[in-house]
Amino acid sequence: xxxxxxxxxxxxxxxxxxxxxxxxxxxxxxxxxxxxxxxxxxxxxxxxxxxxxxxxxxxxxxxxxxxxxxxxxxxxxxxxxxxxxxxxxxxxxxxxxxxxxxxxxxxxxxxxxxxxxxxxxxxxxxxxxxxxxxxxxxxxxxxxxxxxxxxxxxxxxxxxxxxxxxxxxxxxxxxxxxxxxxxx
Numbered sequence: 760x761x762x763x764x765x766x767x768x769x770x771x772x773x774x775x776x777x778x779x780x781x782x783x784x785x786x787x788x789x790x791x792x793x794x795x796x797x798x799x800x801x802x803x804x805x806x807x808x809x810x811x812x813x814x815x816x817x818x819x820x821x822x823x824x825x826x827x828x829x830x831x832x833x834x835x836x837x838x839x840x841x842x843x844x845x846x847x848x849x850x851x852x853x854x855x856x857x858x859x860x861x862x863x864x865x866x867x868x869x870x871x872x873x874x875x876x877x878x879x880x881x882x883x884x885x886x887x888x889x890x891x892x893x894x895x896x897x898x899x900x901x902x903x904x905x906x907x908x909x910x911x912x913x914x915x916x917x918x919x920x921x922x923x924x925x926x927x928x929x930x931x932x933x934x935x936x937x938x939x940x941x942x943x
Contacts, residue, residue, distance in 0.1 A: 762787060762831045762861055765843045767917050769797025769815055771835065774914040776801070776813035783812050785827070789819040820846060820854050823861065831861045836870045838917045847872075848880055850891030859895040864939025868897060871905055871913065873921055873930040883931055897935040905932040 761779075763771045766786030776784040788794050794815045803809035818824055820843050836858070839847060846854030847870065862868060874880050889899040910918050910930060921928055 760785065760831050762827065762834045764820060764834055764836050764858065764861070765839045765841075766797075766815070767793050767915075769794045769801075769813075770914055770916045771837055772813050772815070773797050773800060773810065776810040780812060783814065785814045785816060785831075787816045787818050787820075787823065789817065791817045820857050823857050828860050829863055831866055832863060833867045833869065834858060834861050835913075836868070837913055837915045838871060838873060838921060840917075844872075844874075844880065847888070848874070848883065850888065852891070852894060855892055855895035855897070859897050859937055862937040864937055866937045867900075868935040868937070870933040870935075871910070871915075871918070871930055872933065873918070873928050885931070885933060888933065892935055896938045898938060899933070900936050901932075901934045903932055905930040 760783045761775060763775070763784065763786045766772055766788045769786045769788075772784050772786035775782070786794060786797070794817070797813075798815040800808065801810045801813035801815070805811065816824060836843065836847065843854070845851070858868060872883055874883055885899075885902045892899065909932070918930070
């Protein structure tokens with residue numbers, strides 16, 4: 760199972776569900792209206808392009824459904840904004856614990872961030888994030904710049920609107936692993 764947290768319009772979920780038909784892909788966002796079209800498209804009959812492996816859940820990161828705890832092999836957070844971004848950049852222990860709770864032991868958290876000075880957020884300090892994420896049981900496995908090809912493959916409408924991956928708006932790819940035994 761894969762979860763896209765802060766999914767927005769749900770495009771990332773639909774693209775991944777099409778690409779990986781054997782994987783249940785769940786998009787979570789606090790704004791139901793943002794996901795309405797994608798949810799409607801996924802619910803169509805298969806012969807009309809529906810995706811039985813795509814599901815959308817209305818929830819904020821601060822109050823994720825307990826039923827999802829420990830089930831995801833991978834959680835993605837693509838171009839977060841609002842409280843999700845503030846929680847990640849600010850190292851909010853409750854938000855990080857909530858995100859980590861979605862992952863199976865050894866599950867991966869992949870975050871794509873594109874923050875520039877004009878956005879009014881602090882400069883990203885990967886080493887500082889690593890220390891804070893470790894308190895939630897998340898170990899850094901890799902950091903680097905996301906390529907334009909990686910961003911196109913993800914298919915985030917928000918990333919495209921922001922111009923993420925351009926020279927004016929580089930995108931950082933942070934990968935963490937949840938501590939614990941091998942995945943079930």
